Amino acid sequence: MGINKKILVIPGDGIGQEVTEWGKQALQAIAEKHGHTFSFDEALMGHVAIEATGDPLPQETLDKARASDAILFGAIGHAKYDNDPSLKVRPEQGLLKIRKELGLYANLRPIRLFDELLGASSIRPEILSGADILFFRELTGDVYFGEKKKAEDGSWASDLMSYQRYEVERIARKAFEAARARRRKLCSVDKANVLETSRLWRAVVQQIAAEYPDVETEHMFIDNAAMQLVKDPKRFDVVLTANLFGDILTDEASQIAGSMGMLASASVGDTTGFYEPIHGSAHDIAGKGIANPLASILSAALMLEISFGLKDEAEALVKAVDHTLKQGYRTLDIADKKIPNDFVLGTSAMGGKVIALLQ
Numbered sequence: 001m002g003i004n005k006k007i008l009v010i011p012g013d014g015i016g017q018e019v020t021e022w023g024k025q026a027l028q029a030i031a032e033k034h035g036h037t038f039s040f041d042e043a044l045m046g047h048v049a050i051e052a053t054g055d056p057l058p059q060e061t062l063d064k065a066r067a068s069d070a071i072l073f074g075a076i077g078h079a080k081y082d083n084d085p086s087l088k089v090r091p092e093q094g095l096l097k098i099r100k101e102l103g104l105y106a107n108l109r110p111i112r113l114f115d116e117l118l119g120a121s122s123i124r125p126e127i128l129s130g131a132d133i134l135f136f137r138e139l140t141g142d143v144y145f146g147e148k149k150k151a152e153d154g155s156w157a158s159d160l161m162s163y164q165r166y167e168v169e170r171i172a173r174k175a176f177e178a179a180r181a182r183r184r185k186l187c188s189v190d191k192a193n194v195l196e197t198s199r200l201w202r203a204v205v206q207q208i209a210a211e212y213p214d215v216e217t218e219h220m221f222i223d224n225a226a227m228q229l230v231k232d233p234k235r236f237d238v239v240l241t242a243n244l245f246g247d248i249l250t251d252e253a254s255q256i257a258g259s260m261g262m263l264a265s266a267s268v269g270d271t272t273g274f275y276e277p278i279h280g281s282a283h284d285i286a287g288k289g290i291a292n293p294l295a296s297i298l299s300a301a302l303m304l305e306i307s308f309g310l311k312d313e314a315e316a317l318v319k320a321v322d323h324t325l326k327q328g329y330r331t332l333d334i335a336d337k338k339i340p341n342d343f344v345l346g347t348s349a350m351g352g353k354v355i356a357l358l359q
C-alpha cells in the first residue's frame with residue numbers, strides 16, 4: 001500500500017538552488033514507481049529569504065516546516081555576508097534557528113564510499129577501501145547556541161560554550177542504538193583534557209556506555225581524531241561528537257567519500273526530519289551548473305528510510321547513484337584525470353542519469 005506524505009522543499013542559496021531540484025525529482029520518481037503520493041511545497045530560507053522578507057527564517061517557512069512530514073533542504077549562504085562580518089542579519093541564522101525550533105538535536109552524517117570513487121580521492125585506495133562511518137553530530141547545543149557578546153569598540157568578543165547533561169544523554173543514546181545495529185563500535189570525540197563541556201560530555205557518555213556493554217566504546221581527543229580519520233578511517237564505525245567538532249570532522253571526512261558533493265545528512269529529534277547535503281552554497285561554483293547533485297539525492301534516500309520507513313525505496317535510490325557511477329558518469333568534483341570528457345557531466349545531466357534509472 002502506498003503512503004501519503006507532505007514534503008517541504010527549501011532550496012536556499014547558491015548551489016542549494018541547483019542541486020535540491022534533483023533530490024526532489026528523485027523523491028517524485030520513487031513515489032511514481034512505488035505507488036506513493038508525495039506532495040511538495042516550497043519555502044524560503046537564507047539570503048533569498050532576507051532579500052524577500054528581511055528575515056532569514058520567515059514565520060511562513062517555520063509554519064510550513066511544522067506542518068510537513070519531512071523537509072528537503074539545499075544550502076544557505078552568500079559571499080556578501082562572508083565578506084562583511086559587521087552585518088547583523090545573516091543567512092546562517094535561518095538554518096540555526098530552524099534546527100533549534102524543530103528540536104533537530106541529532107545530525108546523522110554517513111560517510112559512504114562508493115567503490116567507483118576509490119580512485120577519485122586524494123587518499124590512497126588501500127587506506128580507504130572498506131571505510132564506512134556514521135557520524136552523530138550534536139546539532140542544537142554547544143558554542144553555536146551559547147550567549148554571544150562583543151564590545152562596542154570591537155576590542156573583544158565571546159561565544160559561550162555550554163552543554164546540559166540531557167543534551168548529551170539523548171544523542172548518546174541514539175548513537176549507541178545505531179552502533180548496536182552496525183559493527184558495535186562507538187568512538188566519542190571530545191576535548192576533555194581542556195574543556196569543562198567535554199568533561200561533562202565524557203562523563204555522560206561513559207555512563208550511557210554502561211547500558212550498552214555489547215558496544216566497544218572509546219574516547220578520543222578531537223585533535224587526534226582529526227588525524228586518525230585520514231590515517232586509518234577503517235578504525236571508525238559510529239563517531240559521536242559535539243556540534244562544532246562534528247561540523248569540522250565531517251567536512252574532513254568528505255575526503256573519504258571523495259567530495260563534499262557526496263555527503264548527505266539527516267537531522268532528527270523531536271519533530272519533522274530535516275534532510276540536507278553537508279555542503280554549503282559554494283560561491284566558487286554557484287550558477288555554473290556544475291555542482292554535484294548526488295548529496296541531495298542521497299539526502300532524499302535518508303528521508304525515505306528514516307522519516308518514512310521506506311527502506312527498499314531508499315536502497316533503490318542509493319543503487320541508482322551507485323549504478324550511475326558504475327556507468328562512468330562523474331561531476332567535476334569526483335572526476336579524476338582518466339575520465340573521458342564526455343562522461344564529465346553538469347548538475348542537470350548527472351541528476352537526469354540517476355532519475356532515468358529510477359523510472
Ligand SMILES: NC(=O)c1ccc[n+]([C@@H]2O[C@H](COP(=O)([O-])OP(=O)(O)OC[C@H]3O[C@@H](n4cnc5c(N)ncnc54)[C@H](O)[C@@H]3O)[C@@H](O)[C@H]2O)c1
Binds near residue numbers: 074076077095278283
Ligand atoms: N548547510 C549549509 O547550508 C552550509 C554548510 C556549509 C557552509 N555554508 C555556507 O556556504 C557558504 C560557502 O561556504 P564554504 O565555501 O566554506 O563551504 P561549501 O561547502 O559551500 O564549499 C566548500 C568547497 O566544496 C565545494 N563543493 C561543495 N558542495 C559541492 C557540490 N555539491 N559539488 C561540487 N563541489 C562542491 C565548493 O565548490 C567549495 O570548493 C558560506 O556562506 C557558508 O556559511 C552553508
Ligand SMILES: CC(C)[C@H](C(=O)O)[C@@H](O)C(=O)O
Binds near residue numbers: 092095096247278280
Ligand atoms: C552554515 C553553518 C551554520 C552550518 C553549521 O555549522 O552547522 C554548516 O557548516 C553545516 O555543516 O551545516
Ligand SMILES: [Mg+2]
Binds near residue numbers: 247248251278
Ligand atoms: Mg559545515
